Amino acid sequence: MIEVRGVHKSFGHLEVLKGIDLTVAAGSVTVILGPSGSGKSTLLRVINHLEKVDRGHVRVDGELIGYRQHGTKLYELRERQILEQRRGIGFVFQTFNLFPHLTALQNVTEAMRGPREAVHRKALERLERVGLADKAASYPRQLSGGQQQRVAIARALALDPKLVLFDEPTSALDPELVGEVLDVMRDLAAAGTTMIVVTHEIGFAREVADTIVFLDEGRLIEQGTPAEVLDSPKHDRTRAFLSKVLV
Incomplete structure (x- = not known):
């Protein structure tokens, strides 16, 4: 349903996304983990075309997001067309x-x-x-x-929406209020809502995610089921990150 292909994004001289490839199936929950500055939020904003890609593209249900293709070139859509596309992609922000x-x-x-x-x-x-x-x-x-x-x-x-993006939806909440938001998200997942979630809530990721993706320094380092990524990570960087957040 969602295809991210070869996505690069820089802000000035800082390259935040360095060739991200990601496929998300309809009705699935994908959780994105990674340290601060790894590009997680930027990836969500690119999927919704709140940020323009420098290279690569995003498709939702086969439709290019933010652009039309003519030959081998991409041309940005008009603002009205972009807003219409966004109506099919829900976004829940940190604030x-x-x-x-x-x-x-x-x-x-x-x-x-x-x-x-x-x-x-x-x-x-x-x-x-x-x-x-x-x-x-x-x-x-x-x-x-x-x-x-x-x-x-x-x-x-x-x-x-066809897809709902969550950008650290509990990070601005007092700890005792986190559970009520996660409960709503669990219900959405159980109902088959397609979700991509940036979060540090490892317990939620283990329970609800179909796929966990680990980003570091703008690259997709590892992905797999919760058991694969959380219990048996293959990459040293993933293991180092999890050693600090799994307590």
């Missing part, structure tokens, strides 16, 4: 990015289209899915961090 002047329900409906009653009903269903139907009229300041992130997940689900 919740909710509009403070809108209620939880209004935050979810913001990007939705259609008759008002149908949009309202669907948004309530999404809030119910993350356990927050009773907070529909609450503003972000009235919600805990965990609740705000669950509203952000409901918003990402509002447009029935």
Whole structure:
């Protein structure tokens, strides 16, 4: 479903992604691990075309993301076309990015289209899915961090995306609030939602991931099942990283 091929990305003289190849099957959960600065978040942003690639390409369901191809050359799509593609790719950020002047329900409906009653009903269903139907009229300041992130997940689900990207969705939360967000993500995985998750929650990765990918210094060092990567890593760099995070 998702194909990342030969992706390179630099910021100035710093090369952040150095030829990433990755395939993600529909309905699967891929967890990306790696130290800070390894390129994990940049890879997610490239998949959603929040960052332009320098070389390579990304396809979702066979469709080039952010570009059209003419012969051997790629030409960037217009902003309106890129925004339309993004409607099929949900994104949950580290920070919740909710509009403070809108209620939880209004935050979810913001990007939705259609008759008002149908949009309202669907948004309530999404809030119910993350356990927050009773907070529909609450503003972000009235919600805990965990609740705000669950509203952000409901918003990402509002447009029935083909794929949902999670960029360290629990890193901004107090430890006691992490579980409620991970529980929602477990439910999504069980329902067959295609997910790519950047996280340091190793227990979640072991339990939910179909594939674990380890990045280091912009390169894909190792990938495999949770048992393969977490219990029997082949690469020295993977072993060194896991020795510090598996306690």
